[in-house]
Amino acid sequence: MAAPKKGRRAPASQGHPGRALILVLIAIVGLIGGMFYSGTLTPRLGIDLAGGTSFTLAAQNQPGKPNAINETNMKTASDIMERRVNGLGVSEAEVQTQGDNHIIVNIPKGTDAKQARQQVGTTAQLGFRPVLTNAAGTKTPEPKPSPSQSGAGGKGKGDKAAGGKAQPGTQQNASSSQSPSAKPTTQGRAVTDALKKAPSPKPTPSGPAKPSLPATPPPPPGGAAIPPALQKQLNALDCSTKQSRAAAGQKAAGAKPSDPIVACKDDGTQKYVLGPVGVEGTDVKDAKAVFDSQQGQGWIVQMDFTSEGGKKFADVTGKLATKAQPQNQFAIVLDGAVVSDPRVSERLNGGNATISGGFDQKSAEDLGNMLSYGALPLSFKIDDETTVTAALGGEQLHAGLIAGAIGLALVVLYLVAYYRGLSLVALASLCVSAILTYAIMTLLGPAIGFALNLPAVCGAIVAIGITADSFIVYFERIRDEIREGRTLRPAVERGWPRARRTILVSDFVSFLAAAVLFIVTVGKVKGFAFTLGLTTVLDVVVVFFFTKPLMTLLARRKFFADGHPWSGLDPKRLGARPPLRRRRGSAPTQTKEA
Helix, strand or coil, rough: CCCCCCCCCCCCCHHHHHHHHHHHHHHHHHHHHHHHHHHCCCCCCCHHHEEEEEEEEEEEEEECCCCCCCHHHCCCCCHHHHHHHHHHCCCCCCEECCCCCCCEEECCCCHHHHHCCCCCCCHCCCEEEEEEEEEEEECCCCCCCCCCCCCHHHHHHHHCCCCCCCCCCHHHHHHHHHHHCCCCCCCCCCCCHHHCCCCCCCCCCCCCCCCCCCCCCCCHHHHCCHHHHHHHHHHHCCCCCCCHHHHHHHHCCCCCCCCEEEEEECCCCCCEEEEECCCHHHEEEEEEEEEEEECCEEEEEEEEEEEEHHHHHHHHHHHHHCCCCCEEEEEECCCCCECCCCCCCCCCCCCCEEEEEECCHHHHHHHHHHHHCCCCCCEEEEEEEECHHHHHHHHHHHCCCCCCCCHHHHHHHHHHHHHHCHHHHHHHHHHHHHHHHHHHHHHHHHHCCEEEHHHHHHHHHHHHHHHHHHHHHHHHHHHHHCCCCCEEEEHHHHHHHHHHHHHHHHHHHHHHHHHHHHHCCCCCHHHHHHHHHHHHHHHHHHHHHHHHHHHHHHHCHHHHCCCCCCCCCCCHHCCCCCCCCCCCCCCCCCCCCC
């Protein structure tokens, strides 16, 4: 008896096809569980489906700066754009860079398109303004007349305090503000390199560690009076909401550099009356966040000014250093909002300065990027603008779903008519692919900001044909093996290597086309390329881990193994012919005559 031939070990899908099916089931359960855990059960819709406004901005180099378009500058510009869009008071707006020189701004429905265009199309305004007075960010109530106007100064002595001596309330505020706090604040303090080694004074036990701003701003010391109109605007200003801060920022950004303004802190905790611009943002040569390990100050922001800007900064800081709190502060104003308000204690010469005071790495880098934007050698032009109403977006989504349903129905009719019982395998595989695609697209929304737009829907519809094509290739290979006279189980295993090679080559070409399209295009076409690439990868996963194992299991069933006429594998309908077999050692016999 001859020894059996040694063959290759059967793959897992052949020996244990149930394991692959269980793996696919675990993946589906995990993705659906992630959807419920994240609270996101539907994919994010793009502007063209949900309604809204989309802008595509192209970066341009400023004259004399040929290499200004780089990753760092584009990220800084993107951050500034995002601050502006968020300042409009809308939700779910997104700003992202695409390619090397484009920024995409998507603003959902409910936003004024004209206002949005003005916000994203203009250059950011950065300036250094002296602080005249400040107060808490909430609206200040109108003061009621009372017999005593001196506050804590004592009974009946308010007139004497106002006559020539400083008011006690003012003295207390200045003293508390001048005493350093026990812990660093987010305001920071501007110092020169020469002053870095100076030891900081210890907090005095008499005053509080960190004084809170009074609800009603005190009269500014030093005889500088606030104009009544500005004082009234300051009292009426409410910085506690995003909408009010956005309105105040737009008004402040529209003012002339030589005019005083009323502005809010970007987080809404404080409001200010600010003097004219002392130093323009274009006077900043560079600003960056560094970690100071020598002096133990932690994260700080270093600024370098141009030669002209250094002179202006020295003059401004020289004047501010002689004044009391809060008039020894200068506000760094970006687009009408105060992003930082450091204090000054010395005249800062040399064209450089350092802002320190309780920064972590992110806050220091954010402030450095904002300061750098004043010297950012980039400008932007709007290449494309698309505004879609919510009704039109709903109609486009409805039309896209109808187109997908029609395409799927045609594929199903063809599979049922031509493959009969095998169509159940194809339909089950399409359902698994659809579930995986839907779950992944839903989770990619909050994860990377993926939004399903109309081109992405088109990509998903095209993917139906690509996925069905893989099943057809495999089914035809099985049928070819049956036509050669083999039974179903050997046909399933012998047809798989040939079909697998064809499927991989076909899907590789589709994925390569999607990758190239994603890299070289800008805008919504990327949605089509991304969806096409994603569904192509999922097609390989479904065919290898679901379709092939399922066919291995069905080949053991009598309905398919015996070639039932409705199985789609009937040897008679396929024209199969039994192969010619010869007996070993037998020779053809000759007819003998009697």
